[in-house]
Amino acid sequence: MSIGVGIIGAGIMGADHARIIAGQVAGAHLVAIADADASRARAVAAETGAGRATGDPYELIADPAVGAVLIASPDATHPDYAIACIKAGKPVLCEKPLAPTAAQGMRVIEAELSAGRRLVQLGFMRRFDPGYTDIKGLLETGRYGAALAFHCIHRNATAAPHFDAAAAIVSSCSHEIDIARFVLSAELTRVQVFRARKSSLATFDDPLLVVFETDKGQIVDVELFLNAQYGYDVRGELVCETGCLAFGPAINTAVRHSGVTATSLAADWRPRFATAYRLQNQAWIGSIASGRPAGASAWDGYIVTTVSDAGVRALDLRSPVTIAQEKRPALYG
Amino acid sequence: MSIGVGIIGAGIMGADHARIIAGQVAGAHLVAIADADASRARAVAAETGAGRATGDPYELIADPAVGAVLIASPDATHPDYAIACIKAGKPVLCEKPLAPTAAQGMRVIEAELSAGRRLVQLGFMRRFDPGYTDIKGLLETGRYGAALAFHCIHRNATAAPHFDAAAAIVSSCSHEIDIARFVLSAELTRVQVFRARKSSLATFDDPLLVVFETDKGQIVDVELFLNAQYGYDVRGELVCETGCLAFGPAINTAVRHSGVTATSLAADWRPRFATAYRLQNQAWIGSIASGRPAGASAWDGYIVTTVSDAGVRALDLRSPVTIAQEKRPALYG
Amino acid sequence: MSIGVGIIGAGIMGADHARIIAGQVAGAHLVAIADADASRARAVAAETGAGRATGDPYELIADPAVGAVLIASPDATHPDYAIACIKAGKPVLCEKPLAPTAAQGMRVIEAELSAGRRLVQLGFMRRFDPGYTDIKGLLETGRYGAALAFHCIHRNATAAPHFDAAAAIVSSCSHEIDIARFVLSAELTRVQVFRARKSSLATFDDPLLVVFETDKGQIVDVELFLNAQYGYDVRGELVCETGCLAFGPAINTAVRHSGVTATSLAADWRPRFATAYRLQNQAWIGSIASGRPAGASAWDGYIVTTVSDAGVRALDLRSPVTIAQEKRPALYG
Amino acid sequence: MSIGVGIIGAGIMGADHARIIAGQVAGAHLVAIADADASRARAVAAETGAGRATGDPYELIADPAVGAVLIASPDATHPDYAIACIKAGKPVLCEKPLAPTAAQGMRVIEAELSAGRRLVQLGFMRRFDPGYTDIKGLLETGRYGAALAFHCIHRNATAAPHFDAAAAIVSSCSHEIDIARFVLSAELTRVQVFRARKSSLATFDDPLLVVFETDKGQIVDVELFLNAQYGYDVRGELVCETGCLAFGPAINTAVRHSGVTATSLAADWRPRFATAYRLQNQAWIGSIASGRPAGASAWDGYIVTTVSDAGVRALDLRSPVTIAQEKRPALYG
Secondary structure, eight states, X not given: OOEEEEEEOXXXXXXXXHHHHHXXXXXXXXXXXXXXSHHHHHHHHHHHTOSEEESOHHHHHHOTTOOEEEEOSOGGGHHHHHHHHHHTTXXXXXXXXXXXXXXXXXXXXXXXXXXTSOOEEEOOGXXXXXXXXXHHHXXXXXXXXXXXXXXXXXXXXXXXXXXXXXXXXXXIHXXXXXXXXXXXXXXXXXXXXXXXXXOTTOSSOOSEEEEEEETTSOEEEXXXXXXXXXXXXXXXXXXXXXXXXXXXXXXXXXXXXXXXXXXXXXXXXXXXXXXXXXXXXXXXXXXXXXXXXXXXXXXXXXXXXXXXXHHHHHHHHTSOXXXXXXXXXXXGO | OOEEEEEEOOSHHHHHHHHHHHHHOTTXXXXXXXOSSHHHHHHHXXXXXXXXXXXXXXXXXXXXXXXXXXXXXXXXXXXXXXXXXXXXXXXXXXXXXXXXXXXXXHXXXXXXXXXXXXXXXXXXXXXXXXXXXXXXXXXXXXXXXXXXXXXXXXXXXXXXTXXXXXXXXXXXXXXXXXXXXXXXXXXXXXXXXXXXXXXXXOSSOOSEEEEEEETTSOEEEEEEETTOSSOOEEEEEEEESSEXXXXXXXXXXXXXXXXXXXXXOOSSHHHHTHHHHHHHHHHHHHHHHHOOOOSEEHHHHHHHHXXXXXXXXXXXXXXXXXXXXXXXXXXXX | OOEEEEEEOOSHHHHHHHHXXXXXXXXXXXXXXXXXXXXXXXXHHHHXXXXXXXXXXXXXXXXXXXXXXXXXXXXXXXHHHHHHHHHHTOOEEEOSOSOSSHHHHHHHHHXXXXXXXXXXXXXXXXXXXXXXXXXXXXXXXXXXXXXXXXXXXXXOSSOOTTOOHHHIIIIXXXXXXXXXXXXXXXXXXXXXXXXXXXXXXXSSOOSEEEEEEXXXXXXXXXXXXXXXXXXXXXXXXXXXXXXXXXXXEEEEEEEEETTEEEEEOOSSHHHHTHHHHHHHHHHHHXXXXXXXXXXXXXXXXXXXXXXXXXXXXXXXXXXXXXXXXXXXXXXXX | OOEEEEEEOOSHHHHHHHHHHHHHOTTEEEEEEEOSSHHHHHHHHHHHTOSEEESOHHHHHHOTTOOEEEEOSOXXXXXXXXXXXXXXXXXXXXXXXXXXXXXHHHHHHHHHHHHTSOOEEEOOGGGGOHHXXXXXXXXXXXXXXXXXXXXXXXXXXXXOTTOOHHHIIIIIIHHHHHHHHHHHTOOEEEEEEEEOOOOTTXXXXXXXXXXXXXXXXXXXEEEEXXXXXXXXXXXXXXXXXXXXXXXXXXXXXXXXXXXXXXEEOBSSHHHHTHHHHHHHHHHHHHHHHHOOOOSEEHHHXXXXXXXXXXXXXXXXXXXXXXXXXXXXXXXXX
């Protein structure tokens, strides 16, 4: 009954996923690691007890012991590996993004439509974060009336060296794009990007304030600040008609020392979202057993790409951009 | 040495000010209350121990026992009373706004310029709120680098009956306009207004998201929500280069009961800003004794009016509006 | 490589453990459920996918497919089942208490000493709660100096019908006894019990204040309040030489509604310690694979019983009681 | 109508009180400062605008311009000055303690009894701290049932050089003795003192855990830690039948920096209780005007001395001490 999992990609994310599958998820066992750099695959396999390591991801996909594939390789490779899995009839948990471009993402959609079934779960792990699921659950009780606005904070201590403002929208803000759609059960229809005063510690325009509108008339504003220095900080507040729902990282412990009462912030997204990753991966395994898809779909991944593309245009144009609404195929109903 | 204070206006704000002057402020004593409705003036005078009550504010201004005047009458009357005080050489603490229109406000400026000295302090009491003064003080240590963005929340439980979205900007957002200028030591240069999904409990477009830009390149975003139902809630966060400074109401006490840990929110602005009002009024009395102006000036009041006018235009036009920068007279240097 | 787990006891705790093993723990699979009430065993087995159900726990212990046994049956049965597992050479996770009396607990110790190895992990799940592990970890950094005192709060909404003050010490305070020893790496040497004003909603003396002293001279005070009405509330503060470390339940979300900002408290210990149970059970499975014991030992369970017995005497005598210090066998070194 | 205040004592507390009376309190003006060191009196008088300074406190008491006297001189001098004021018929706000010994305190009581009226308010300023008044007010709503236990934390960064454990009880714990009586409307009947592990940074047994019982059967436990290093920290929690009321210092502002979210703690009691001191002094002035005593009475001061004496005996004896209950004279009804 245990599902054999193969992981493509033995970088930071792939190694994390290997540890999660091997050490924190019920109903699965880690079978194989693939990485273009086979030695890296072997190292992760050795650490996590995966029996097999390969330099060829397609070999892993074809492996009969691999019942499901987790893709954590470089972004550009996602569509081809996902499509190969779909053709092999194997469930996939694919790290975001679905693809570097919407056109490439559409190829994955088309592969699922051809297969006539959903096999891809997109790794928007925040859908499993207790903060977001709390506020979505509270919203859906109806006790607070309709959601009117959603304020989001997304700060990293430091941006990766290659980042620029467009990457901030495509890579970082994509999480808010997905989660806003998820929490609000709404589509984003318009986007505008404000450049705040540029931090002298940033190499690009940082922070940004990205303001979305939804098809329900809601405002979603996102502060993106990738060089915030002090830590990783993702939180927000959902404004409803009769109440406001604020969420943030779980806090257990407060230290009184040196004149202050202090609670720790995560250094980066991995400790901040450790619970979300675990629950996501568990839900994926559960969805394979139950046949009921969980989490974000390939379609969600595709839509996030189209929205973030609009965000980049809004950044460049310094004016609002309307987001084309695409017809959702019945498969993703 | 004690300063005799006369208060014009015996409504909610005037009565509050009378209690503050009589009961919480050193170096002053309450002399007289004036209100167009003389019976109302008498009632407040009786309650607070002010010896005199009158239906004629100009009589109060002329009263030799009145060394300083606090104006808390209807908005439209502010300029005339303020100008009369200036002409009488008496220091004024004038509730906001300075005047209903910028042109009327300019009359007060001109009166001060003619007098050759500043006699008017505008009642932007938030400049004395410990939250705002904390973050301004922390910013000015330099420890957190430059301020880049300022997020503001301004929620009332319910809007006054006559309110509309324009009034939300003119009357409510004026506080954020003043305090952002104060905290950031910057001028606002551009404004855009987003209408969120309208609350079904509101009679006008509410909430709004108002986004300002400053002459230092900073973004100031203000959520204005005047029918938030759950209470009065003013707080915010100042985003700096190496740290973020969040402020809100002072919280002393938490109650664990019925499944939750709860802290109380103020019902309206008066308990929320009780400390600010007290410190403001004390600073006003102190400034009269010392001859060094405190708090917001008439010029600040005038500029806030020009900015909120721009905000109303941005609301109506549904597009960004550039705010004309006016030359500050040397008197307000 | 996956370990087959059998669970004895299909009550609330047994069913919870079955769900955790089947749905949240890596490296294990649920094989069988035993309960004196075989129909109850079958119900839990059906819900959780355990293949087998039996009315005879010894049959489960003997089952070759069962590689490890989780005991969640009534307290009085713990020693016999644990000893049978030890004799069968099967690792055990035994819910607390080890045994209803110290003498009975000693039989389990003797069985392990005879076997020459530790097979029993006691279910003091708080050793895996992030709050306690945080403060223990922080203490052990040395950054805060030595621990001097430990304040503990232990509140339940309502006591079970059969409870009395002695049961509060034996059943509830046993958690603090274990965790204080764990966090402080110390033994408790003396105990005194204060009866507070009796709640009119309690059927016995409730709350109590239990004050322990440790062999390091530390004070551990525990407020036990089993009819606190408002919810389940376990938290505390470790007082060190240069800092204080406070812990409590993880909080993700705050709701502003009806005049308050509120965070939810758990209704009982199961949601409060859900993470602790999951991590405990995962650590148990990991310890079987690694051969390195995790969590509390049978010896810890035995000592907790001797300490809580002393607490009951102190309650009855209304005076301090010295706790006999027992020599720890080398096996538990 | 303004009351002329004379202050005896120009040390830290006297100077603070001079600033409060001169700068923060309505209805009063500062007339004179007396200190055995006349130059110190002159310095404080100069800073605060008091017109007169003297080396002779009795001269100040006799001064017709002095309508009320604030005593902030060394403890041993309190009774004589207080009695002199009573004889002069002048209201007194006397810093705690009333007297170094109960016998000396009784002399003040006798003076008031002879005078047939209460003229002395004791400076237990915590009775005006919003945290304590909040929880007392909430308790008295009846919504939370009866108070059962009261947990108190009292930490200083560092003890004064001459302090020892007895001084910790007499000087520091006296605040909790008074405030527990005030919040609970109860008398303390028994006391026991536990010595925690001695901090290596302390020169005496520190921290202590002091456990009181009240005539209503409640437990009051006080952690006294005068060398806590990290700051001044006074807070607590009142345990009631259906809810718990926690209080602490007012917090306005949180700083996110260097990996933590931090709120500041006061360095010592003066900023922590700045609001309490202001409200206390204002209430004193108000009570003079109204003729209705406010705050703690001389009798409260006397009782606190008897209770803290019992605490010192309990410390020395290392066993519980019963506190003699004294008959309250009708004057203090």
